[in-house]
Amino acid sequence: MKNADVHHPIFDEIADLARTLGHAHRLVLLRHIADGELAVEQLTQLSGIALANTSQHLQQLKRAGLVQTRRDGKRVLYRLADGPIENVLGALRSLANHRREQIRELIDDTMSRPDSLESISREELVRRMRDDEIVLLDVRPREEYAAGHLPGAINIPVGELEERLAELPREKVIVAYCRGVQCVLSADALAILRARGWDSRRFEGGLPEWLNSSLDDDGMNYESG
Amino acid sequence: MKNADVHHPIFDEIADLARTLGHAHRLVLLRHIADGELAVEQLTQLSGIALANTSQHLQQLKRAGLVQTRRDGKRVLYRLADGPIENVLGALRSLANHRREQIRELIDDTMSRPDSLESISREELVRRMRDDEIVLLDVRPREEYAAGHLPGAINIPVGELEERLAELPREKVIVAYCRGVQCVLSADALAILRARGWDSRRFEGGLPEWLNSSLDDDGMNYESG
DNA sequence: CAGTCATTCAATGTATTGATTGATTAATTG
């Protein structure tokens, strides 16, 4: 748009793309859209962003080619466009985490304990659930929990966790999970739990991985899409 | 910074990161820095960005943790910070290219010919160079060529290519190269050459790959770092 | 075909960002 003579126009294109990702609201919306097609109003509810504002951010994402739309009755459904979008998000996320860790290593020691964010494997999870050693904690928003969750999991959205700690048994290991490997909600939950003295782990698999590998036939509470 | 209550603060951090990458100048600077430690003035020359402006963009990159500095006499040398920075850039680039291709497929047919941007392998390059079938064209800026180039390559920076087409023999295949797999200069050069009727290919390896695998001992004109 | 629901558009005010200029600091040289 400006000094096009300086270098190559692809830098402008990449910059436009990056700028589109340069707002927390749009990242939040993308995250939700990545889980499946959603209408605008659902997105406002999941994200807490005002309606018109949501719509405008969505349109920026659309202009940038990151999402596509389709009409269904009076609703407009947004879905991820194809292309390596999640690669970009994943790369950005891991870079941000990298920075985070570097900062934490300097100022914080509780969080930098090597096992503090350690995840628990699916096999170990199943075994220890059977032995009733652990409590499985779903920290996603109410709506997502309602739409389907792991068997035996209780739901405390991470925003309410601090107030509702009393619901968790002190003597058991708390295993938090959320949407999948990229989801940070459960990591956040761990921070809270560990700060209050719970022995907590993270189930990295999250819901999608569990679903993809029907490990047991205990019955999932999956109701609808 | 604003609605931190809506979701998780990591979204703000990622957004900040993305916004830092959301300006062509900073991407250009990063690209050059990625090739090795450089002082501010060198960067202004390579990029064509005004001095004070360059300095300010560099400081944004530094604040974002993407580059680090070290003083050497009166110069300040910038280098890439560690962490998966190039992953992010690569992911962004490939997403941008993906979009580009999709657009090209719709509006352009010259450029979408399957072999138009096809690369030539190192082995084929060496063989056909020996047989004098091809002309090797280095499309990087003069300074970079001066610092080292492939044996036998001639240098026409891509910006001057259009005016200096007369220097290229019509009867040979032109093989363009630039900085490496991610570099788009040579793709741009191909567009120009093919538009004027040359048979042209791209050597995807670029300079770094060539250097990393000393294929022949013809002697490289690599002078200094 | 009037009413309503879902979404988008248009307009406004404010805040942030970027480029430019000239002044300033830091390290080196004579």
Next chain:
DNA sequence: CAATTAATCAATCAATACATTGAATGACTG
């Protein structure tokens, strides 16, 4: 220690981006 070189800072102005509001469109419903 004055002069020079390299980089940053500070101040300004223009351009963009964002949130909010209220109006307008589009599609279904009775």
